[in-house]
Amino acid sequence: MQLFHYHYWTPFVEETEQTYRSLGFKVNGRFTKDGFFHPPLTWDDFREEQPTFRIIEMRKGQINITFGYSKKVLFDHIGFLVSDEEYDQLLAQAKELNWPIQAGERRTFLSTPLRLRLELQRRTDVIENGNNALHAMTIAVPDLSQTPKIDQLLSPLNQPIHWQKGERLSLLDVNMTNVDEMNTIDPNGVHIVKQT
Template identity: 45%
Template structure:
């Protein structure tokens, strides 16, 4: 199981893409509401159309970040690369505890009682290099309510030492520790990226 991903909804889509591009991420794909704007297209090619983006995907090493159009920055979920056996076991334990579970061929989501969704992804092609030095090593996630926080260990069959949950006014991704990052950054949605 490998922590590899997070997703945000944002009112600063172009700024968010530009931020990650300047941090060395490649823009992989852009899905508008009605059509795609994948690279090699740039914002200068379609800005006048004022597209509404469902998802923009950026990657570097073994990190995958997605974001889409929203009214304000809203943290949506984090993702783990898992094998089929891990996916099945995690879902089984989550369902036993009454966590919401959405399964399909592309990916699976489980929702903890404290509101955070966890993506379970079995397809390694969603990252550029599984063994890359550039990788997520940890996250600090703010949660509003602590209902079910003690269930995380049993659902994932581990303590998930790379994730620290802290009490907050809202569900938020506060900090991401990234191996291979050389300095402190703060993205347009308030997410702090720190070298690990």
Template identity: 45%
Template sequence: MLFHYHFWTPYLEETEKFYEDNGFYISQRIGKYQGKFQSFNPPLIWDDFRNKNILFRIIEVKKGNGNITFGYGKKIMFDHIGFLVSKEEHDKICDNARVLSWKAEISDRRTFIKTPYEFDIELQTHSDVVDLDDNTGKLEKITIMIKSEGLEKDLTELFGKEVQSVQSVIGEKVTIKEAIIKGFLTMNTVDPNGVNVFNCV
């Protein structure tokens, strides 16, 4: 199940507010402050730390089946998408990645597969990253802008089946062009990082 995407962005507060305004909640904020990583989770709000020199590594917002993360970057840069899979699916996908000559960085918490399309694929086996009992927030489909053709074919080989939740268009940069999210509160809008977000009721 597609559940996740991640951006690096200079627009952290704006991105957080955008998704919070559309029904997501802030589950964590982790940033480097005075030389060490610390949490700035709710109930803290931006007024509590906005003027501190914090380098945010990750801010996570959740809604049902959806989990979106972002961290500080000097410019907007799409980093990866994530799929929630079983342990058996994980191992088979990693085997298929080797057949494709795609590198897999495997750890106990999550696995990242390096694609030739300038973004990564996260495999997550821990179901606590989403609320499986709540179907709202589900990423029904995303459209990724890439520079070369072949993504859908390669994803079919990687997952051993057609991945209907991801499609591609050709463009000059790599980013998420569109996301269809179940239960998103706004019908048609654009997030601070240029993602066109549509509601799927």
């Protein structure tokens, strides 16, 4: 099981893309409800159209980050690459915990009591080759009493998820290997730290 992904909603779509580009990420796709504005298009090519992006996907090595437009910053989910065996085990555990499961052909989501969704991804084409990877992350939650259940579910994971008490669900920091900057805060308040 490998932590590879996080997703949030943001009013700072262009600024978020620029921040991750400055860290060496490449835009894999930009999607609206009605179409797409994939590279080689740049923001100068479509800014006047004022598209509302449902998803912008960015990749660097083993890291996949997505975000889309909303009126305020909302952290949505984290994603894990899993084998078929791990997938079956995680689904069985989620059923025992009575967590809602949204299974799909492309990916499956487990809804935790923390309102944090866990994406289970079996397709490896969602990442690129390279040494860039998520090493750890810290997530704020209002209720720490539910975190041991998630920790138990994710016990095979080598990349730690740290929990911190906060007013609302939010991604506080991510630790990445091989990013270009040592210490950056994205427009949504996510602190990106280079693993040394």
